[in-house]
Amino acid sequence: EAQVTQNPRYLITVTGKKLTVTCSQNMNHEYMSWYRQDPGLGLRQIYYSMNVEVTDKGDVPEGYKVSRKEKRNFPLILESPSPNQTSLYFCASSLPGLASNEQFFGPGTRLTVL
Amino acid sequence: AQKITQTQPGMFVQEKEAVTLDCTYDTSDPSYGLFWYKQPSSGEMIFLIYQGSYDQQNATEGRYSLNFQKARKSANLVISASQLGDSAMYFCAMRDQMDSNYQLIWGAGTKLIIKP
Numbered sequence: 001e002a003q004v005t006q007n008p009r010y011l012i013t014v015t016g017k018k019l020t021v022t023c024s025q026n027m028n029h030e031y032m033s034w035y036r037q038d039p040g041l042g043l044r045q046i047y048y049s050m051n052v053e054v055t056d057k058g059d060v061p062e063g064y065k066v067s068r069k070e071k072r073n074f075p076l077i078l079e080s081p082s083p084n085q086t087s088l089y090f091c092a093s094s095l096p097g098l099a100s101n102e103q104f105f106g107p108g109t110r111l112t113v114l
Numbered sequence: 115a116q117k118i119t120q121t122q123p124g125m126f127v128q129e130k131e132a133v134t135l136d137c138t139y140d141t142s143d144p145s146y147g148l149f150w151y152k153q154p155s156s157g158e159m160i161f162l163i164y165q166g167s168y169d170q171q172n173a174t175e176g177r178y179s180l181n182f183q184k185a186r187k188s189a190n191l192v193i194s195a196s197q198l199g200d201s202a203m204y205f206c207a208m209r210d211q212m213d214s215n216y217q218l219i220w221g222a223g224t225k226l227i228i229k230p
Contacts, residue, residue, distance in 0.1 A: 043207075045218075058217060090159060094216075102161055103161075
C-alpha cells in the first residue's frame with residue numbers, strides 16, 4: 001500500500017529536549033516536505049527536499065532542521081524545542097514537476113512542548 | 115504573492131442537503147493547480163479533488179465537484195447530498211507551476227458540521 005508514515009503520532013516533551021520526527025514514504029517520490037498546522041493558519045511549509053541531499057527552507061524554518069540521506073526518509077529535527085513549536089506536523093511526498101501532482105500526506109504528529 | 119482565502123470559518127448544514135464551501139485564490143502564474151482536502155477529527159489529510167488552471171471542465175469526484183470560475187479566481191467545493199461523515203475541516207490549497215519550492219499554499223479552512 002502506497003503510504004507516508006510518521007512517527008511518533010503523539011509526543012509531549014519539555015523545552016530544550018532534542019527530538020526527531022521520522023517520515024518515510026514507499027512511493028519512490030523525489031519530493032518531500034514538512035508542514036506545520038496551527039489553528040486559523042492552515043498549513044505552512046517548514047522545509048522541503050527535491051531529492052536526496054537536496055533540501056531547502058520553506059516559509060517557517062526557524063528552529064527546525066531536516067536531512068535527506070535516503071530517498072524514502074525525511075526526518076524533522078528540533079534541536080531545542082520551544083513551546084511555540086507546539087503544533088500538528090505533517091510530512092508529505094509527491095512526484096515533482098507538475099502542479100497537478102498530488103501530495104500524499106502522512107497521518108500527522110501532534111507535538112506538545114511544555 | 116500566492117494566497118488562498120476561505121471566508122467561512124464554520125458552517126452548519128442539514129443532512130442530505132448540498133453544501134458549497136468557498137475558496138478564492140490569487141496568483142500571477144497562469145499555470146497552477148487547485149486542491150481540496152478533508153481533515154476529519156482524527157487529523158489526517160484526505161485528498162478530495164483537483165482542478166488544473168487549464169482544465170476546460172469542472173472537476174468531479176463522486177459527490178464532490180469543484181465550481182471553478184477562473185475569471186473570478188474562485189474554486190468552490192460542492193458536496194452533494196451531505197452525510198454525517200462529511201463533518202470535518204475542509205481546506206483549499208494551491209500550487210503554482212513556477213513555484214521553485216513546489217509547496218502547497220493553504221487556506222485557513224472551513225469547519226463543516228452536518229446536522230442529523
